[in-house]
Amino acid sequence: MSRKxxxxxxxxxxxxxxxGIPEKPQDITISTDTAxxxxxxxxxxxxFVVTNQSRVSCGxxxxxxVNCINNNLExxxxxxxxDIKKWYIAPYYREESCNYIKLNPSFLLxxxxxxxxxxxxxxxxxxHPRDVAIGDMEGVFGLYxxxxxxxxxxxxxxxxxxxxxxxxxxxxxxLEHPDAEMDIKRTxxxxxxxxxxxSLVAFPTETVYGLGxxxxxxxxxxxxxxxxxxxxxxxxxxxVSEKKQVIPLVSELSxxxxxxxxxxxxGPLTLVFTKSDIVPDIVTAGNPTVAVRMPSNPIALEFxxxxxxxxxxxxxxxxxxxxxxxxxxxxxxxxxxxxxxxNGGACRVGVESTVLSLVNDYPVILRPGGxxxxxxxxxxxxxxTSSDSGTxxxxxxxxxxxxxxxxxxxxxxxxxxEGLRESGDVGIMxxxxxxxxxxxxxxxxxxxGDMRDAAVNLYAAMRxxxxxxxxxxxxxxxxxxGLGIAVNDRLAxxxxxxx
Ligand code: TXA
Ligand code: MG
Numbered sequence: 308m309s310r311k312x313x314x315x316x317x318x319x320x321x322x323x324x325x326x327g328i329p330e331k332p333q334d335i336t337i338s339t340d341t342a343x344x345x346x347x348x349x350x351x352x353x354x355f356v357v358t359n360q361s362r363v364s365c366g367x368x369x370x371x372x373v374n375c376i377n378n379n380l381e382x383x384x385x386x387x388x389x390d391i392k393k394w395y396i397a398p399y400y401r402e403e404s405c406n407y408i409k410l411n412p413s414f415l416l417x418x419x420x421x422x423x424x425x426x427x428x429x430x431x432x433x434x435h436p437r438d439v440a441i442g443d444m445e446g447v448f449g450l451y452x453x454x455x456x457x458x459x460x461x462x463x464x465x466x467x468x469x470x471x472x473x474x475x476x477x478x479x480x481x482l483e484h485p486d487a488e489m490d491i492k493r494t495x496x497x498x499x500x501x502x503x504x505x506s507l508v509a510f511p512t513e514t515v516y517g518l519g520x521x522x523x524x525x526x527x528x529x530x531x532x533x534x535x536x537x538x539x540x541x542x543x544x545x546x547v548s549e550k551k552q553v554i555p556l557v558s559e560l561s562x563x564x565x566x567x568x569x570x571x572x573x574g575p576l577t578l579v580f581t582k583s584d585i586v587p588d589i590v591t592a593g594n595p596t597v598a599v600r601m602p603s604n605p606i607a608l609e610f611x612x613x614x615x616x617x618x619x620x621x622x623x624x625x626x627x628x629x630x631x632x633x634x635x636x637x638x639x640x641x642x643x644x645x646x647x648x649x650n651g652g653a654c655r656v657g658v659e660s661t662v663l664s665l666v667n668d669y670p671v672i673l674r675p676g677g678x679x680x681x682x683x684x685x686x687x688x689x690x691x692t693s694s695d696s697g698t699x700x701x702x703x704x705x706x707x708x709x710x711x712x713x714x715x716x717x718x719x720x721x722x723x724x725e726g727l728r729e730s731g732d733v734g735i736m737x738x739x740x741x742x743x744x745x746x747x748x749x750x751x752x753x754x755x756g757d758m759r760d761a762a763v764n765l766y767a768a769m770r771x772x773x774x775x776x777x778x779x780x781x782x783x784x785x786x787x788x789g790l791g792i793a794v795n796d797r798l799a800x801x802x803x804x805x806x
Contacts, residue, residue: 311353312425312430312485319359319437320452322337322516323341324434325378331377333445335768342384353392355394360394362385378685430451430487450471451468451471453471453763454474458755461655472653472764493648495610498649499613499615507519508520509645511606512602513656514602514658515631516631517656518620523587529589531619537626556582556781567663571682576600576660578674580665598662623637627711629766630766632765632767633652636770657763657767659674661677670683671691671693672693674796713769713801717779717801718780737749758791758794759793785798
């Protein structure tokens with residue numbers, strides 16, 4: 308009998324994280340979306356649930372309580388037609404003290420034997436880096452979901468691991484990549500070959516998804532503008548996979564440029580230089596300058612490297628609309644416009660790169676983004692912002708006041724009025740948790756109010772609210788520090804008004 312692949316689901320992260328971690332059995336809910344995802348998955352995979360209850364190992368929680376919740380959950384899933392083969396309370400072993408506990412992966416081997424599983428074709432979905440790491444131990448491919456808990460630990464997740472906004476996205480990825488390592492490699496290679504032939508390829512970066520073409524092929528680049536319905540006067544960022552690739556693209560590299568490249572590349576910082584002759588005019592919208600960045604997403608780097616050329620890429624959305632931070636966001640707007648979409652999960656930064664002009668002696672921020680102004684100033688001293696007086700000649704041609712917008716009117720408030728709080732057809736987007744009751748759907752961007760978490764969730768939350776047929780999306784101005792500055796910039800541009 309042939310071996311079957313399995314999916315191991317971390318109970319709290321993958322199944323109920325979105326609805327809150329239960330203390331009592333009656334607190335449990337399973338969203339329709341979760342049930343649907345599991346039904347899709349079980350057509351091809353045996354399903355197992357793992358409760359990572361470190362508190363059981365540490366003596367802080369009683370096994371019976373956990374079992375009681377699990378039994379309830381099992382009954383709810385059964386009712387929805389979901390068949391879980393076995394429930395594991397994963398054993399932990401203590402390292403030195405109970406402060407650091409590691410999940411013991413031996414239950415995977417036991418499951419493989421008992422259920423005749425092929426672990427090397429199996430997956431683990433969880434909201435903690437240790438869930439993903441279990442995979443590494445036994446050849447199971449780990450996927451990270453950004454449910455409540457997941458948002459707190461994202462920084463500990465190694466760069467080469469994939470993350471997803473929702474269980475649904477992780478499930479789609481698994482179904483498209485049954486042979487995970489090989490399938491992702493194959494798609495990157497196919498993308499590189501396609502871009503070399505002059506086609507368009509959508510690919511993930513750490514900020515947002517890009518719609519890429521060979522930057523040195525003007526006909527290919529022209530197709531980006533057509534696909535996005537983007538005006539030709541809005542120049543594109545050129546992406547490189549190695550620092551030295553910037554040299555032939557620019558007239559010179561200043562000392563400040565070298566410092567910034569040393570500290571922030573690869574990463575979400577785009578630098579604007581005076582361009583060299585090899586950069587086609589269509590890329591720079593006829594400007595004498597070129598914007599270049601080296602992304603840190605390993606898939607982006609491998610794709611650019613294999614393409615063997617610099618890649619011109621704007622965000623992979625229709626012009627003026629909210630940027631894409633997941634493959635599905637690209638698909639819904641641009642399907643048919645690109646040859647290949649490399650699905651690398653959700654973007655880790657979630658807002659676009661900071662654009663910094665180095666064309667004149669005094670550097671100027673043209674767009675706040677993934678690297679904060681403070682971080683840049685700590686390396687090269689004071690920089691201007693494009694809103695400062697006297698720097699209009701630096702203005703970024705693409706920084707239109709109306710951008711990043713949802714179809715549903717979005718309004719930024721300092722205080723959301725009572726009338727709107729009580730309207731079921733007003734969607735609410737909050738920087739952090741709130742005590743206030745809202746009648747409409749609520750998106751809390753960060754459980755801790757950390758602006759980096761908020762940025763990761765921003766565009767996905769805007770798109771979710773935008774798909775609900777609401778009358779309005781109401782949001783607050785976010786704290787104006789770190790990535791909050793970039794988030795506020797996007798909200799201001801996406802909004803139809805400020806109050
Ligand atoms: O994070 C990002 O930067 C993403 C990913 C895909 O890398 N890309 C992105 O591209 O956001 P796009 O096209 O959506 O925004 C590029 C911004 C625009 O505001 C554009 O005007 C500005 O960069 N830009 C590009 N070339 C420029 C130039 N030569 N001078 C001034 N601004 C430039
Ligand atoms: Mg864009």
